[in-house]
Each structure stands twice: as structure tokens, then as C-alpha cells.
Amino acid sequence: MEEIAADLVAKTELPYPVMLARMIGAVLLGAVIGAEREYRDHPAGLRTHILVSLSACVFALLSIESVHMAGFSDEQVRIDPLRVIEAVTSGVAFLAAGMIVFSRGKVKGLTTGAGMWLAGAVGLAVGLGYWFVAAVATAACFVVLFILAKVDIGSDEARKTASDEDGN
Structure with a gap:
């Protein structure tokens, strides 16, 4: 039992309170990133961005700890x-790519995918x-x-107004 x-x-190499602080930090910062997507009612919103950020943090913590594990101290x-950074980058890019679609001549989900990344x-x-x-x-x-979304919305409205005036 002992x-x-x-x-x-x-x-562990890192004290548990430091690990906990880092995981909470990843949750909070991921929430900030996902809040706007949630506000605009996108499929990958608050929870998705939090989970992506938290999982990446956990992988980073595991990579730090694995370097210092006694079982891995053998010279061979x-x-x-x-490689953990590369794997997380590839995995998140795969998820983000799944958010991007081309529909009716327009690309949708690109900003959401970039936010996830x-x-x-x-x-x-x-x-x-x-x-x-x-x-x-x-x-x-x-x-x-x-x-900047407000600037982009303004330019979208200007294009639409110009298009309506041209009769298109």
C-alpha cells in the first residue's frame, strides 16, 4: 500500500503547487482565447480552447518531468x-484544420482554427x-x-453597401 x-x-522536478498553478494558468488563458469564439457562437468555443490549452500544458509538464525521471537516466x-512541442503543434493543427471549411465560395473557421493553434x-x-x-x-x-474584429466588421459592411449600390 505504501x-x-x-x-x-x-x-517530481517541479513542485506540485507550481504544476497546479501552470495548469490553472493554461485554463484561464485558454478561456480568454476561447471567449470571443464562444461569444460569436462558433463550434470551437470556450471549452474547446480551454481543453487545447490545458492539454498542451500537461504535455509540456510531462516533457519536463520525463527528462528527470530515474528510469530514463540510462545513457541509451x-x-x-x-518532440513534445512538435507533437502538440501537429495534433492541435490537425484539430484546427478540422474547423476550416470551404463553403459557397467562402472559407469559414480559419480564425477559430488559428485561435485553437x-x-x-x-x-x-x-x-x-x-x-x-x-x-x-x-x-x-x-x-x-x-x-480588430470591429474593424473587420466595418469593412465587411462597407463592401456590402458598395455591392448593394452597384446592384450586385
Whole structure:
């Protein structure tokens, strides 16, 4: 029983409170990214972006811990944490690509896909301890999705008005 208890609370490189803080940070920053998609009622909204960010964070934490695991200290075992970043990037890109569709001559879901990809990057950044990078990327995303969207909407309305005036 002691062995099971010891396995449940294994010795880690990062203290558990730091891991918890990073996972909570990934959830919060992922929520900021997904909030606009949820507000606009897109299929991949708040929960999807949170899960993408959190899962990327967990993979980052696991990559940090795997480098320091005693079982992997053998000279013949090579651990490359960059492969985790590549795998997360590929996996999230696959999910994001599934959001993009071409319908009636228009591309839809591109911004949602890009947001999911950014949520993955933010989750990785937080998981690896790069809080500043994650916070700045999330703030920039907020500006792009909430503030620049108003500029884009204005230009869409101008195009529609011009099209209506031309009789098209």
C-alpha cells in the first residue's frame, strides 16, 4: 500500500503547487482565447480552447518531468522535449484544420482554427514556465479577436453597401 501511495505522489522536478498553478494558468488563458469564439457562437468555443490549452500544458509538464525521471537516466535512452512541442503543434493543427471549411465560395473557421493553434502554443508556454510569453500572446489574441474584429466588421459592411449600390 505504501508503494501505491508513493507512486500517486511521486517525486517530481517541479513542485506540485507550481504544476497546479501552470495548469490553472493554461485554463484561464485558454478561456480568454476561447471567449470571443464562444461569444460569436462558433463550434470551437470556450471549452474547446480551454481543453487545447490545458492539454498542451500537461504535455509540456510531462516533457519536463520525463527528462528527470530515474528510469530514463540510462545513457541509451534519449529524451528530446522538443518532440513534445512538435507533437502538440501537429495534433492541435490537425484539430484546427478540422474547423476550416470551404463553403459557397467562402472559407469559414480559419480564425477559430488559428485561435485553437494559439491556445495550444499558450498552453505549452505556460507548461514550460514561460508565463510572460503566454500572457503577451493571449493579450495580443484578445486585441485581434475583440478589437480588430470591429474593424473587420466595418469593412465587411462597407463592401456590402458598395455591392448593394452597384446592384450586385
